[in-house]
Amino acid sequence: MIESSKDPSYIDLDLSLKYRVKDISLAEEGYKDMQLSEKEMPGLMAIRKKYGPEKPFKGLKIMGSLHMTIQTAMLIDTLYELGADIRWASCNIFSTQDHAAAAIAQKGSAAVFAWKGETLDEFWWCTEQALVWPDGSGPDLIVDDGGDATLYVHQGVKMEKDPSLLDHKTNSLDEKCLIDRLRVGFQEDPKKWSTIAKKIRGVSEETTTGVHRLYQLAEKKELLFPAINVNDSVTKSKFDNLYGCRESLADGIKRGTDIMIAGKTVIVAGYGDVGKGCAASMKGYGAIVWVTEIDPICALQAAMEGYRVVTMEEAVPHGDIFVTATGNYHVIKGEHIELMKDEAIICNIGHFDNEIEMSYLDNHPKAVKINIKPQVDKWVLESGRSVIVLAEGRLVNLGCATGHPSFVMSNSFSNQTLAQIKLAKEDLETKVYTLPKELDEEVARLHLKNLSVSLTQMTQEQADYLGIPINGPFKTDNYKY
Ligand code: NAD
Numbered sequence: 452m453i454e455s456s457k458d459p460s461y462i463d464l465d466l467s468l469k470y471r472v473k474d475i476s477l478a479e480e481g482y483k484d485m486q487l488s489e490k491e492m493p494g495l496m497a498i499r500k501k502y503g504p505e506k507p508f509k510g511l512k513i514m515g516s517l518h519m520t521i522q523t524a525m526l527i528d529t530l531y532e533l534g535a536d537i538r539w540a541s542c543n544i545f546s547t548q549d550h551a552a553a554a555i556a557q558k559g560s561a562a563v564f565a566w567k568g569e570t571l572d573e574f575w576w577c578t579e580q581a582l583v584w585p586d587g588s589g590p591d592l593i594v595d596d597g598g599d600a601t602l603y604v605h606q607g608v609k610m611e612k613d614p615s616l617l618d619h620k621t622n623s624l625d626e627k628c629l630i631d632r633l634r635v636g637f638q639e640d641p642k643k644w645s646t647i648a649k650k651i652r653g654v655s656e657e658t659t660t661g662v663h664r665l666y667q668l669a670e671k672k673e674l675l676f677p678a679i680n681v682n683d684s685v686t687k688s689k690f691d692n693l694y695g696c697r698e699s700l701a702d703g704i705k706r707g708t709d710i711m712i713a714g715k716t717v718i719v720a721g722y723g724d725v726g727k728g729c730a731a732s733m734k735g736y737g738a739i740v741w742v743t744e745i746d747p748i749c750a751l752q753a754a755m756e757g758y759r760v761v762t763m764e765e766a767v768p769h770g771d772i773f774v775t776a777t778g779n780y781h782v783i784k785g786e787h788i789e790l791m792k793d794e795a796i797i798c799n800i801g802h803f804d805n806e807i808e809m810s811y812l813d814n815h816p817k818a819v820k821i822n823i824k825p826q827v828d829k830w831v832l833e834s835g836r837s838v839i840v841l842a843e844g845r846l847v848n849l850g851c852a853t854g855h856p857s858f859v860m861s862n863s864f865s866n867q868t869l870a871q872i873k874l875a876k877e878d879l880e881t882k883v884y885t886l887p888k889e890l891d892e893e894v895a896r897l898h899l900k901n902l903s904v905s906l907t908q909m910t911q912e913q914a915d916y917l918g919i920p921i922n923g924p925f926k927t928d929n930y931k932y
């Protein structure tokens with residue numbers, strides 16, 4: 452028997468809304484900030500120039516679930532200029548820049564439902580508002596970051612096939628909010644999500660964790676539509692994840708705490724693309740950087756770069772600042788927190804908020820939370836020692852700062868736009884794709900001029916010697932940092 456009553460925290464869909472943002476009067480500031488980004492986003496500008504006239508998205512609806520920042524506003528305007536009808540939500544409750552959301556809302560380039568500091572109920576309401584058009588139809592294409600929009604559709608279809616799942620009890624508030632919404636949707640239309648899923652041409656996924664979820668769906672033969680793994684374009688993960696975090700991690704920590712990093716011991720959990728950028732950043736500030744890793748190759752890389760590689764257990768008594776960058780679960784547990792120095796700073800830069808066991812603090816009868824300022828909390832433990840937790844364990848660079856700068860996001864979002872064009876134009880099989888090397892190199896070329904790079908042109912003799920075309924595609928393994 453499916454519970455008929457709506458949970459009191461349930462928020463009704465209102466498809467008559469053109470947008471819901473924190474403060475529409477911030478639009479002017481948003482426009483100015485977007486204008487400043489144009490010069491820093493040469494890839495997007497070039498793509499608007501090249502594909503704008505043909506309007507590849509004409510007649511197509513695009514839903515986005517991606518941090519609603521100034522850089523994302525520039526992506527939205529690019530998709531709009533290429534003809535799309537767009538609805539947008541953020542993929543994180545803290546990552547929206549309210550002036551960016553206001554600018555998009557006022558321009559009308561997308562129906563946007565996003566504001567900084569959403570509750571989880573509001574987050575899932577925004578996601579559904581962005582997934583459903585006023586006539587009740589869904590998107591043709593999805594731009595996803597972390598996979599929550601893809602999850603919404605897949606869980607909807609799953610529960611329509613087996614309605615008993617709507618009575619599933621969970622300790623996860625995130626999951627509960629989603630199930631509550633799916634239950635109401637099912638009662639209104641038991642075919643809602645199956646109908647929406649049938650029309651979806653595909654999704655392009657921005658980040659490592661979202662891509663991981665896609666491959667898991669594909670492995671279980673549960674993927675409902677084609678997917679393009681944007682993260683593994685070299686000009687995305689070896690730039691955004693690496694160089695983006697190299698700049699935006701420090702921004703987040705400093706805006707949150709104003710802490711001096713030099714001389715401190717910083718523990719970076721995970722030495723993948725993001726962890727490499729984080730470690731380099733902290734080293735650049737003069738910190739002593741220790742790394743934790745599970746992968747022997749990444750651990751060896753960290754050691755060869757001069758970082759101490761330790762276990763979290765070895766690190767906890769020494770760390771002043773802890774950064775998780777693993778995409779994994781409970782990498783910093785309650786037992787670790789209890790052994791940390793007084794007023795150690797803990798933050799996460801991975802996509803989801805489960806890298807730090809926040810439930811240990813939230814549920815501990817003797818742990819007291821003192822809010823210092825938005826997204827900065829001091830937790831006083833039973834021992835009397837305290838820890839400072841940033842952005843409630845959610846990604847610190849977007850929760851406490853404004854994320855990566857425009858130039859590196861221009862690389863990521865050029866890939867996103869090219870992926871969306873591929874999904875719009877080609878009827879693909881339902882599996883996970885990556886973009887061809889040629890497109891990766893095209894994205895790189897679009898960004899060289901801004902850095903006054905003079906690219907060397909090979910002679911035909913050299914190309915013949917290497918056995919590759921004179922203007923590429925070039926070797927594919929140069930970038931394994
Ligand atoms: P990655 O797979 O390249 O690196 C993750 C690393 O963590 C791997 O080397 C893995 O071996 C290691 N790891 C896994 N579990 C571990 C554990 N228990 N202890 C220590 N190390 C462990 O992934 P990535 O591209 O570096 O991304 C990491 C996370 O950051 C993902 O969730 C991704 O979605 C997210 N991300 C965030 C931003 C941002 O702006 N905040 C940008 C890009 C990616």
Ligand code: 3DD
Nearest residue numbers: 518520522523657658691853854855
């Ligand atoms: N991400 C980081 N900075 C961002 C920004 N300024 N705008 C939008 C998204 C931003 C997150 C991305 O790095 C995303 O690609 C990811 O998480 O991988």
